[in-house]
Each structure stands twice: as structure tokens, then as C-alpha cells.
Amino acid sequence: MKFILRTFVIILPVALISFFYIYINDNDYYPGADYRNYDIPQFELTELYSKTNISNEDLEGTYLINVWASWCITCRVEHGFLAKLSNQNIPIIGINYKDEREDAIKWINKFGDPYKLIIHDYKGSLALDMGVTGAPETFLISDGEVLVNYRGEVNNMIWQDVFIPVITKYELFK
Amino acid sequence: MIKKFSLAILLSCNFLFADSLYEFTSLENEKRFYNMIKEVRCPKCTSGSLASSNAPVSEDIKLKIVELIKDGKSDDEIKKYIVNRFGRDVLYDPSFDKSTYFLWTAPISILLLALIIFFFRRKV
Numbered sequence: 001m002k003f004i005l006r007t008f009v010i011i012l013p014v015a016l017i018s019f020f021y022i023y024i025n026d027n028d029y030y031p032g033a034d035y036r037n038y039d040i041p042q043f044e045l046t047e048l049y050s051k052t053n054i055s056n057e058d059l060e061g062t063y064l065i066n067v068w069a070s071w072c073i074t075c076r077v078e079h080g081f082l083a084k085l086s087n088q089n090i091p092i093i094g095i096n097y098k099d100e101r102e103d104a105i106k107w108i109n110k111f112g113d114p115y116k117l118i119i120h121d122y123k124g125s126l127a128l129d130m131g132v133t134g135a136p137e138t139f140l141i142s143d144g145e146v147l148v149n150y151r152g153e154v155n156n157m158i159w160q161d162v163f164i165p166v167i168t169k170y171e172l173f174k
Numbered sequence: 175m176i177k178k179f180s181l182a183i184l185l186s187c188n189f190l191f192a193d194s195l196y197e198f199t200s201l202e203n204e205k206r207f208y209n210m211i212k213e214v215r216c217p218k219c220t221s222g223s224l225a226s227s228n229a230p231v232s233e234d235i236k237l238k239i240v241e242l243i244k245d246g247k248s249d250d251e252i253k254k255y256i257v258n259r260f261g262r263d264v265l266y267d268p269s270f271d272k273s274t275y276f277l278w279t280a281p282i283s284i285l286l287l288a289l290i291i292f293f294f295r296r297k298v
Contacts, residue, residue, distance in 0.1 A: 133218045
């Protein structure tokens with residue numbers, strides 16, 4: 001009996017410590033990043049400049065979706081890096097989030113346009129359906145499926161840590 | 175007389191023009207709504223329920239819940255809708271499934287283990 005007790009006294013803490021060690025060192029965890037896969041929702045909105053209708057069926061292939069707004073300060077910080085990505089021929093689709101059309105166009109004219117296409121989401125309905133909590137947010141999407149969702153500013157470090165592993169895993173942008 | 179009359183109108187203003195922020199078809203639905211927003215975490219806040227939060231995203235989710243209730247969706251369907259978008263950690267009351275069974279059973283099993291050890295030790 002004493003033997004069982006003694007082994008228990010050793011095994012229990014060791015088991016608990018190793019459990020939490022494994023749990024904490026879970027490599028999938030990165031603050032702000034979400035790797036759940038889900039389909040992009042159906043939507044029917046307009047393009048920012050031309051006001052033509054856009055639905056989820058118009059989006060094809062592999063691309064980034066960036067949620068931004070002219071009132072969003074962090075989006076300005078992020079803008080330079082998005083321009084770099086766009087120069088590397090990575091298609092970025094913008095979702096203009098809860099913003100006035102004129103303000104958004106003024107903002108783009110002032111800071112440059114890294115987007116292939118901008119969807120005007122005035123009420124934030126598409127953003128809510130995609131699980132956006134605020135601007136900026138960036139999604140990596142391939143064939144209508146969200147692979148990564150990052151909440152916050154994307155810079156070189158985030159790009160290398162969060163997006164590049166997934167891009168190499170699925171061999172995207174080739 | 176005019177003074178009294180205008181005073182009466184002034185005092186009743188609050189009640190005449192009071193309107194609720196969210197519209198419901200029945201009292202039951204309203205109760206469901208106010209229970210639900212206490213059980214869902216605001217995804218933008220460190221820790222706080224939708225009920226406690228004025229963040230834009232919380233307002234949006236609350237309006238969406240009202241809309242879903244109006245559409246006749248059940249509580250489970252609404253929670254599923256929110257979890258699909260904002261992750262499982264938005265629920266204050268985690269569901270019991272494959273990934274959470276350890277979370278739910280650990281306290282009881284550790285307590286049982288402790289009790290078993292305790293009683294065996296007494297007999298020795």
C-alpha cells in the first residue's frame with residue numbers, strides 16, 4: 001500500500017507538470033492568430049469605386065483579405081507593409097469596414113492603393129459574418145476557405161511567423 | 175393651471191417617449207436575449223460579457239442576436255453562429271465535448287483520487 005502511495009506522490013505532480021508543459025508549448029498558439037478553417041460567408045456588397053455588385057462567387061483563387069477603415073490608425077501603420085506584399089504580386093482584397101465611401105477613397109488617394117479590389121462594407125455585415133472584431137484584420141484565403149485570420153497589424157515579423165508557415169505548408173502563391 | 179399642466183407633461187416625458195433599444199416580439203424572447211448576452215464573452219475585451227460591453231463589435235453581435243431571435247432561431251443555433259465566427263472561447267459556459275472533457279472532469283477526478291488516497295491512508 002505504501003508503495004502505491006509513494007508512486008502516486010511522484011506520478012501525480014510529474015503528470016500535471018508535463019501536461020501543462022505540453023499545453024503551454026503548443027506551437028499552434030500565436031497571440032492574435034486563428035488557424036481555424038471555415039468557408040467565407042455569402043455576401044452581396046458593392047465595390048468601393050465603381051459601386052458594382054460583388055458577391056462571394058466573384059472571389060477566386062488564393063488571396064489575402066485585409067479589413068481596413070479610414071478612421072483606423074493602425075491601418076495606416078500597416079499600409080506600408082501591404083504595399084510591399086502587393087509589390088510581390090500577392091493579391092490583396094480590401095474590405096472597407098464601417099466607413100464613408102468618400103472618406104475611404106480620399107484615404108486611398110493619399111496613401112496609395114495596394115488592393116486589387118475593395119469591398120465597401122458600410123454596415124460591417126460581411127465583417128461580422130467573418131468574425132472580425134475590429135480593424136485591421138487580415139485573412140489568408142484559398143479557394144473560398146479561410147486558412148488564417150490575424151487580428152491586428154500585419155508587419156514583417158507577423159508575416160514570417162504566422163502567414164509564411166501556412167503558405168509553405170499549402171504551397172500557395174506559386 | 176397652465177403651470178401644473180406643463181409640469182405634468184414635463185414629468186411624463188420620460189415615460190411617453192421611452193423606447194427600448196432592442197425590439198422583441200414577446201417577453202419570452204426578451205428574456206432569452208438578456209440571458210444570452212450574459213453568457214457570451216465580448217471578443218474584443220479581455221474579459222467581459224456582451225452585456226457589459228459597448229465595443230462596436232459587441233453592439234453588432236447584440237443586434238445580430240436580436241435578428242436571429244426574430245428569425246426564430248434557438249439558443250443553441252445562435253450560440254453556434256457566434257462560436258463559428260469568434261471561436262469556442264466566447265462562451266462562458268464551455269460545451270462538454272471531446273476537447274473539453276478533461277476541463278470538466280479534472281476537478282472531480284482529482285478530488286476523488288484525493289479522497290481515495292486519504293481513506294486508504296487511514297487504514298494503513
